[in-house]
Amino acid sequence: MDAAPVATSLTIDMLSTCRTRPRENGELLFDHEIANAPGKSMVGLRVGFPPDGWTPPHRHGGATVVALVQEGEVLSGMNGNPPKVYKPGESFMERPGCHHTVGENNSKEKPASFIAIFVVDTAVLQAGGYAALTQIDEGW
Numbered sequence: 001m002d003a004a005p006v007a008t009s010l011t012i013d014m015l016s017t018c019r020t021r022p023r024e025n026g027e028l029l030f031d032h033e034i035a036n037a038p039g040k041s042m043v044g045l046r047v048g049f050p051p052d053g054w055t056p057p058h059r060h061g062g063a064t065v066v067a068l069v070q071e072g073e074v075l076s077g078m079n080g081n082p083p084k085v086y087k088p089g090e091s092f093m094e095r096p097g098c099h100h101t102v103g104e105n106n107s108k109e110k111p112a113s114f115i116a117i118f119v120v121d122t123a124v125l126q127a128g129g130y131a132a133l134t135q136i137d138e139g140w
Contacts, residue, residue: 072112
């Protein structure tokens, strides 16, 4: 019975620490409907992390996402699997419904960035705009 309050305390401490770290920033690069895949769109974003930057756990509106690291080192973990460090030229993919649980700059001194390409239902963008591409977990 005593373990539950300790776990809750650690979770609150982790939340407090994360909320003081700098967040990611994004820049829209392109948005195109895919002619040979009716009802689908391809959206490109440049995502940058300042030193020690991070993003809360999230999902991507049913999209398939491919990320290609451009600068620095990105620590990424999905679906409860151990996170992995990706360096420039390396890529990772998030499948529809994937839970991206760890996304952060692996350095406290240097920035990091990647290009994220989303293949998403055009209707998702029409209904919710670009904000619909990322759903942050509740509580963040």
